[in-house]
Amino acid sequence: MQILKSLILALTIAGLSGTALAQHSEYRGDEDRAIKSLSADDIEALRRGGGWGLARVAELNGVPGPSHLLELTDEINLDADQQAAIENLFTTMQAEAIAAGERFIAAEAALESAFQSGDVTPNELRDHLDTIAERRSDLRYVHLEAHLETLDIITDEQVARYNEARGYSTRSDCDDVPEGHDPEMWRQHQGCE
Numbered sequence: 001m002q003i004l005k006s007l008i009l010a011l012t013i014a015g016l017s018g019t020a021l022a023q024h025s026e027y028r029g030d031e032d033r034a035i036k037s038l039s040a041d042d043i044e045a046l047r048r049g050g051g052w053g054l055a056r057v058a059e060l061n062g063v064p065g066p067s068h069l070l071e072l073t074d075e076i077n078l079d080a081d082q083q084a085a086i087e088n089l090f091t092t093m094q095a096e097a098i099a100a101g102e103r104f105i106a107a108e109a110a111l112e113s114a115f116q117s118g119d120v121t122p123n124e125l126r127d128h129l130d131t132i133a134e135r136r137s138d139l140r141y142v143h144l145e146a147h148l149e150t151l152d153i154i155t156d157e158q159v160a161r162y163n164e165a166r167g168y169s170t171r172s173d174c175d176d177v178p179e180g181h182d183p184e185m186w187r188q189h190q191g192c193e
Contacts, residue, residue, distance in 0.1 A: 030120045035112045038105065046139075048103030049094035054140040058147035064162045066090035069154070076161040078154070085153045093146035100142050116142065134158040156188050 030036055035043070045052050055065055066089045069076070073083055111128040114120040121130075151159070175184045 018097045035105070035108050036115075037108050037112070043105060046105055047098065049101065051095035051097075051143055052101075052139075055143040055147050058144050059166075060168065062159060062163055062168070063147045063187070064141070064150050064154070064159060066093060066150055068166065069150060069162065072162060072165050075165045076154070076158045078158070082153050082158075086150065089146055089149055089153070093142060095137065100135070100139040104132070104139050107132045107135045 027036075030039075032041065038046075042052070044050075051065065051067070059065060059068075066086050069078065069086050070083070070090060078086065107128070111125075111132060114124060114128055154162075177187070
């Protein structure tokens, strides 16, 4: 009987310790961040004007970004005027993105500070969240607008080459229009027309 009680106690303790381990948060380790909602990598990307994935909707719908266009100058046959225009667009975009990124970081830092103080009210929380949303939107606009502006600089054929070089499509995609895409625009960006 004593062996059975010892076995039950051991299994209970093992079960409790397993439960305690399973309850650790995925955020464990993030408590040391200066701004809990942003990693050091996030802050570094924002401070250098990196895309931070904010223009993915343009990129994956056939609207190239200036940074990657410059990386692929030879593959898509940019001429000197196009390259100069894209370099100018990139420089402008990067400067605006750095400034917008700093404003976004500052808004997140203000929310962090409010929570650290321990006395944030629901109304103050709403104000902080609205400011953060506005700053993020401003930052995203900078990147997406630059993608749109590339379409005024390069040809549809170059867009198709860009998408092919980035691994998004091949010229055989002309009749394989992905769900949710405008067929005419898809074919145009694939160089089918």
